[in-house]
Amino acid sequence: MVIKRSTYIKYLFLFLSPAIVLIVIFKLYPLIQNIIYAIVNDDGHITFRYLNDTLHDPAFWNSSWVTIKFAVITVFFEMVIGFIFALLLNASFRGRKIMRTIFLIPWALPTAIMAVGWKFLFQQSYGPIPWLLYWLKLTKSPPYFLSDPKMSFIAILIADIWKTVPFVALLILAGLQAIPHELYESMDIDGASGWGKMIYLTIPLLIPTFIVTLMFRFLEAFGVFDLIWVLTQGGPGNATMALSPYIYKKTFMWMEIHGGAATATFTALYIIIIILLIQYIRNTLKRRYGTT
Amino acid sequence: MMNRNFKIYLGVGLMALYCLFPIYFLVLYSFEPSEAAYHSPPVFYPIAFTFSNYTGVFKSIPLARYALNSIIVATSATFLTLLFGSMAAYGVSVLKFRGRDLFLNSLILLGFFPAATMIFPIYKMFSDINLLNNYLALILPYTVGGLPLTTWVMATYFENIPKDLLDAASVDGLSIGGTYAKIMIPLSLPALSTVAILDFIAFWNEFIYALTFMPDSNMRTVTVGISLISGRFTYQYPWGQIIAAALMVTIPLVIMVFVAQEKIISGLTAGAVKG
Amino acid sequence: MKKLSLFLLVAFVLTLFSMGAAFAKDITLTFLIGPDSTGIFHKEVALFEKKNPGIKIKLVEGPHSTNDRYQMFVTASMSKKSPYDIVWADIIWIPPLAQKGWLLPISDYVDVNKLYAENFKATVDGSIWDGKIYRVPAMSDAGLIYYRKDILEKAGVKPPRTFKEFFQVAQKLQDPKNGLWGFVYQGKQYEGLVCFYLEWLWGNGGYYYDPVTRKVGVDSPQAIEATQMLVDTIHKYKITPPDVLSFQEEESRMFFESGKAVFLRNWPYVWVLSQSDEMSKVKGKVGVMPEFYAEGQHPYATQGGWGVAISKFIEKDKVDAAIKFALFMNSYEAQKLAFMVNGWDVARRDIYYDPEVLKKNPFFKELRVILENTRWRPATPIWPKLSDIMSRYLTKAMTQQMTPEEANKKMAEEARKAVAEFWNK
Numbered sequence: 001m002v003i004k005r006s007t008y009i010k011y012l013f014l015f016l017s018p019a020i021v022l023i024v025i026f027k028l029y030p031l032i033q034n035i036i037y038a039i040v041n042d043d044g045h046i047t048f049r050y051l052n053d054t055l056h057d058p059a060f061w062n063s064s065w066v067t068i069k070f071a072v073i074t075v076f077f078e079m080v081i082g083f084i085f086a087l088l089l090n091a092s093f094r095g096r097k098i099m100r101t102i103f104l105i106p107w108a109l110p111t112a113i114m115a116v117g118w119k120f121l122f123q124q125s126y127g128p129i130p131w132l133l134y135w136l137k138l139t140k141s142p143p144y145f146l147s148d149p150k151m152s153f154i155a156i157l158i159a160d161i162w163k164t165v166p167f168v169a170l171l172i173l174a175g176l177q178a179i180p181h182e183l184y185e186s187m188d189i190d191g192a193s194g195w196g197k198m199i200y201l202t203i204p205l206l207i208p209t210f211i212v213t214l215m216f217r218f219l220e221a222f223g224v225f226d227l228i229w230v231l232t233q234g235g236p237g238n239a240t241m242a243l244s245p246y247i248y249k250k251t252f253m254w255m256e257i258h259g260g261a262a263t264a265t266f267t268a269l270y271i272i273i274i275i276l277l278i279q280y281i282r283n284t285l286k287r288r289y290g291t292t
Numbered sequence: 293m294m295n296r297n298f299k300i301y302l303g304v305g306l307m308a309l310y311c312l313f314p315i316y317f318l319v320l321y322s323f324e325p326s327e328a329a330y331h332s333p334p335v336f337y338p339i340a341f342t343f344s345n346y347t348g349v350f351k352s353i354p355l356a357r358y359a360l361n362s363i364i365v366a367t368s369a370t371f372l373t374l375l376f377g378s379m380a381a382y383g384v385s386v387l388k389f390r391g392r393d394l395f396l397n398s399l400i401l402l403g404f405f406p407a408a409t410m411i412f413p414i415y416k417m418f419s420d421i422n423l424l425n426n427y428l429a430l431i432l433p434y435t436v437g438g439l440p441l442t443t444w445v446m447a448t449y450f451e452n453i454p455k456d457l458l459d460a461a462s463v464d465g466l467s468i469g470g471t472y473a474k475i476m477i478p479l480s481l482p483a484l485s486t487v488a489i490l491d492f493i494a495f496w497n498e499f500i501y502a503l504t505f506m507p508d509s510n511m512r513t514v515t516v517g518i519s520l521i522s523g524r525f526t527y528q529y530p531w532g533q534i535i536a537a538a539l540m541v542t543i544p545l546v547i548m549v550f551v552a553q554e555k556i557i558s559g560l561t562a563g564a565v566k567g
Numbered sequence: 568m569k570k571l572s573l574f575l576l577v578a579f580v581l582t583l584f585s586m587g588a589a590f591a592k593d594i595t596l597t598f599l600i601g602p603d604s605t606g607i608f609h610k611e612v613a614l615f616e617k618k619n620p621g622i623k624i625k626l627v628e629g630p631h632s633t634n635d636r637y638q639m640f641v642t643a644s645m646s647k648k649s650p651y652d653i654v655w656a657d658i659i660w661i662p663p664l665a666q667k668g669w670l671l672p673i674s675d676y677v678d679v680n681k682l683y684a685e686n687f688k689a690t691v692d693g694s695i696w697d698g699k700i701y702r703v704p705a706m707s708d709a710g711l712i713y714y715r716k717d718i719l720e721k722a723g724v725k726p727p728r729t730f731k732e733f734f735q736v737a738q739k740l741q742d743p744k745n746g747l748w749g750f751v752y753q754g755k756q757y758e759g760l761v762c763f764y765l766e767w768l769w770g771n772g773g774y775y776y777d778p779v780t781r782k783v784g785v786d787s788p789q790a791i792e793a794t795q796m797l798v799d800t801i802h803k804y805k806i807t808p809p810d811v812l813s814f815q816e817e818e819s820r821m822f823f824e825s826g827k828a829v830f831l832r833n834w835p836y837v838w839v840l841s842q843s844d845e846m847s848k849v850k851g852k853v854g855v856m857p858e859f860y861a862e863g864q865h866p867y868a869t870q871g872g873w874g875v876a877i878s879k880f881i882e883k884d885k886v887d888a889a890i891k892f893a894l895f896m897n898s899y900e901a902q903k904l905a906f907m908v909n910g911w912d913v914a915r916r917d918i919y920y921d922p923e924v925l926k927k928n929p930f931f932k933e934l935r936v937i938l939e940n941t942r943w944r945p946a947t948p949i950w951p952k953l954s955d956i957m958s959r960y961l962t963k964a965m966t967q968q969m970t971p972e973e974a975n976k977k978m979a980e981e982a983r984k985a986v987a988e989f990w991n992k
Contacts, residue, residue, distance in 0.1 A: 008387065011468040015383035016395075018376040019439055026436040027402035030413035034405075081310075088303045099304060101550040103311050104489070108546045110497040110515045113538040116531055117318050120329060124810040125822065128317055128334045142333075146813030149966055162314065167490060171445065174486040178452060208448045216441055219404040226499060235756020236812050236962035248408040252638040254952045255663060257412075257645075264409040271404050275397050327846040330821040332746065340846065352604045416646040424650065503635060504642050507599075507650045509628050519630035522602035524909050525836035526873070527816035529631070530604075 037261035050262035063246040071221035074160045082168025090176045107166035115230035118159045149239030175209030215278045322536040345536035358517035366495040369434035373491050377442025382472050385450040403440035429505040438491040449483040485553045514541050594888045595623045599651040602628050607909045615895050622888045644669035649880040656876040658693040665696040666948035671877040672699040676890045689870040690914040693943040703893040704914035708871030709941040713831040716854040733859045737806040740829045749806025751819045752832040756962040761954045762869040768793045769867035770860035776945040786979035794971035835912040838930045870941035949989045956981045
């Protein structure tokens with residue numbers, strides 16, 4: 001396109017400004033406010049006390065660890081299951097329209113309410129999940145999902161994966177639909193097998209989609225809140241206390257506004273690290289496959 | 293061929309089981325008195341059938357009014373997110389500029405900064421300019437919340453649109469704005485409708501902002517509204533009603549969202565091909 | 568262009584709303600409450616408005632979750648301009664909110680001695696912070712023990728009083744193989760577990776935190792023993808299902824109502840529901856009694872309950888009306904209405920002697936004795952944090968990641984740190 005530089009700049013400004021204005025007001029401004037709370041005390045003096053306290057707070061490190069474990073495990077399973085679902089939904093079968101509606105339900109049920117449902121499903125005395133495991137002879141007795149640190153963690157993993165697989169599947173499905181049919185047809189002529197098409201065509205072409213999905217899911221999992229707040233309240237023994245509920249608790253329940261802000265500031269550092277990591281992966285893949 | 297079909301239907305069957313297994317119990321519990329769900333060991337059929345949870349919801353809360361609020365807020369925010377997000381994506385991936393990676397990355401950094409610490413600054417801003425209890429108090433923050441995902445997905449999608457299409461457009465004498473509106477948007481409808489679904493549902497389900505920025509009882513959204521269902525006593529939790537209310541709003545919502553998506557895509561792609 | 572029109576839109580809506588600000592002659596008070604599903608608040612307000620023309624009360628119903636409502640009030644108060652003039656306040660909210668200066672001290676407007684004379688002592692005690700009163704109590708609440716009268720009678724045992732008797736009886740009467748457990752309570756990591764544990768801690772002669780001396784005593788042998796007993800319910804005597812770690816009030820109530828436990832620790836609300844729920848299997852089979860205690864000690868119940876507090880940011884000319892309303896909610900008439908409509912365990916004592924009340928709910932006779940002997944949780948602004956520390960380490964002990972001794976030592980250590988940090992700021 002041959003366009004005059006001044007026109008180009010005018011258009012660039014026009015296209016970016018609504019997003020930028022809104023983000024400055026609703027994201028950058030609160031972020032700066034927050035950093036101010038983290039380093040300025042009630043008397044208006046600059047202090048590193050709150051940041052330092054956070055670094056020496058075992059609960060913060062526990063929450064960091066819980067959050068990272070949670071994000072890595074859930075995102076891994078969501079990507080795998082989501083990819084399979086997307087492939088299925090992209091295939092032709094009878095009732096595809098209905099399936100494409102049904103599979104959205106987990107994503108559409110409000111987490112805060114579904115978490116109440118999960119509490120029931122997992123409860124040992126009344127819950128169908130422990131008893132089903134027992135009746136299928138997978139466990140010796142109905143397991144106690146919510147009464148044990150390890151099992152509670154598994155329970156929130158299951159609940160989160162269940163909910164977010166549709167999100168992943170939908171994004172990958174959009175990516176799948178963008179692959180031109182001609183490419184598959186030309187590979188059919190070459191006599192490629194189903195797996196061959198998958199490995200040499202589908203997956204490489206989906207890499208940009210995978211990366212976007214992975215990044216968003218990972219960051220979202222990093223901020224997990226409602227589910228934990230309702231299902232376990234971070235217990236037992238803080239085994240499921242992720243960063244967001246911890247910050248919320250600090251800020252609003254304990255009213256340690258400065259402490260909450262300092263913890264949030266460190267969480268922002270985590271996010272920067274994740275973004276840099278994903279940027280690195282993107283660049284490596286770009287060199288290898290020549291796509292973003 | 294039989295084999296392939298069998299595999300697909302097996303897969304689809306498992307997928308349906310995955311999605312509906314927990315839902316099945318919610319539906320079951322919604323047709324029983326709350327106490328019936330506490331049957332041990334659990335039974336997979338209703339032991340005491342009743343509609344009282346469903347009728348009870350309407351006695352407890354004005355569900356229709358709350359649903360209307362949610363529809364207004366979520367629809368407006370989805371529209372604005374798609375508009376601003378796709379514009380920004382166009383700027384990033386077609387117009388291109390130095391610092392575009394920085395732009396995209398700061399978008400996510402800001403987007404995923406813990407929401408708990410954002411509540412107060414935004415609340416104070418709205419309180420100072422008297423915007424609490426106004427639909428905009430949710431529409432604007434939600435729009436911003438949807439921007440990172442929308443911009444990223446659309447930018448990725450735009451980048452994959454073949455360059456020769458754009459060149460052809462400029463030969464046809466289309467301006468930059470014209471290319472965006474007449475070429476890019478129609479071409480990216482599948483991606484747009486995907487993010488529209490994801491954004492719409494996310495806005496529909498948002499809780500903390502909706503709770504804090506809409507202190508007036510009449511301005512509640514559905515998600516907050518459902519949390520207002522309660523029993524006679526503080527501790528009592530009539531969760532049969534809560535589940536019934538959630539199902540009553542969610543299932544039509546999913547069907548509506550899906551039908552709307554199909555309609556929009558088929559309608560607009562048809563138009564685009566003709567034009 | 569688009570940007571411009573957006574700004575115009577925002578500006579337009581803004582003007583519209585600032586113009587819409589009401590210019591009413593009546594005084595209107597906004598009142599932040601929980602969900603009002605039975606309409607009791609609406610009925611009280613209608614009664615009040617009829618008697619006080621010129622004052623209107625606008626009810627703002629918050630969510631069922633107490634924490635969410637607390638967050639609403641905290642966020643609003645942080646902006647120093649609260650949209651809520653009055654708030655339905657939990658007893659544990661008073662010290663933190665008062666200390667922040669977000670509640671209006673009402674000592675100059677109400678007669679504290681009169682409140683003490685007419686209400687249960689702990690409901691008034693819990694409304695006071697730093698020598699000033701901030702809340703008019705309306706509802707009382709206290710932990711107590713429910714038991715299966717039929718099972719005890721059949722076995723010919725008297726209701727146990729001490730811990731020792733209790734553990735023996737519970738072990739003897741339970742039959743977990745056939746789905747009958749000895750004892751259930753609130754065991755999840757949250758405030759409810761703390762309320763229950765404090766009763767055992769106090770009943771065993773221990774204490775957590777003394778707000779006057781600012782001493783933490785939860786690493787005493789009595790306290791460690793109390794934790795040991797809590798752990799033993801699950802792991803040694805096995806009278807409690809491990810599931811209890813996920814129980815809040817409702818789960819434990821349902822467990823008991825479905826006939827699966829001999830003893831239950833819960834709040835007074837269980838009584839009405841266990842006798843009226845359609846599917847309750849324990850109708851007419853339930854007895855109540857105070858908490859258990861160690862030999863030579865007293866039974867204690869943790870005080871809960873709600874009342875009316877006034878925001879510090881209320882407009883000056885509304886204060887008198889707000890006080891009037893707060894006192895109205897504590898009047899005999901309003902309190903009796905709350906009982907008749909909702910069965911609330913109200914704060915006024917004389918309600919518990921009213922023949923009409925006793926006829927409708929004979930349980931109130933026993934309840935009165937329990938409510939007279941309650942203790943309120945340590946009155947300190949950092950209570951939410953102290954409570955969090957306690958519930959965290961208790962669940963660590965209950966899941967056997969720590970011994971009771973380790974848990975209580977860590978609990979004390981962290982609590983001391985939190986206290987020191989707060990007071991040396």
